Amino acid sequence: MSDLTALEIINNVQRELRLPISTTVMEPHAKMLLLFANKVMRDFMLEDTTWDELKVFGDFDTVADTFIYTISSPSGDIDVIRHLQVGSNDPIKKFDDGKFKAYKRSNPTPARPMVYRHYSRDSAAIQIEVCPVPDAVYTVDVEALIKPPRLVNGTDIPLLDSDTIILGCVMLARKDQGEDYSGDLAAFQAKLSLQSGTQGDSNFSDVEPA
Secondary structure, three states, X not given: OOOOOHHHHHHHHHHHHOOOOOOOOOOHHHHHHHHHHHHHHHHHHHHHEEOHHHEEEEEEEOOOOOOEEEEOOOOOOEEEEEEEEEOOOOEOEEOOHHHHHHHHHHOOOOOOOOXXXXXXXXXXXXXXXXXXXXXXXXXXXXXXXXXXXXXXXXXXXXOOOHHHHHHHHHHHHHXXXXXXXXXXXXXXXXXXXXXXXXXXXXXXXXXXXX
């Protein structure tokens, strides 16, 4: 977890850019940098590394004859479901829609769920459909990833590494100002690469700002 507040991150970026220091996140330039910080966390950092800080674990109980379930977390918005399993049985496999529908036609008898598909989602939760339809109560263990919570207030502390957020913000700020940001992009990519090596799952790729 970061050790800096949102306002402290913004101030560090302003010092790097040699700009006046904001005293609140409500000042115009601070608002812009806050948007950049959220973009860095929720786009670049989220997409390039599986962060241990974003992993959440839980469970839910099935209900007989009910096949739609909502996966949510009090810690934040669910980004992806990584693993579903009932006890020591094999994991519940994720199928795409076509494969799921074919499996569903071949397995109409209620039983312990063996496969699932994404049914729908909103901004915070993912709904899944399981098959076979449960014939009893089963406790399903869940491992998922949440999205980094947005920074809103100056006292908010991000879940992810503040040094990486600062480098990403500097890069985006220079790009926004029409300056050469290639060196800042390289520094941000290098920091992400280092962070990837310390996380539980690494899937680092090149980061290019949109």
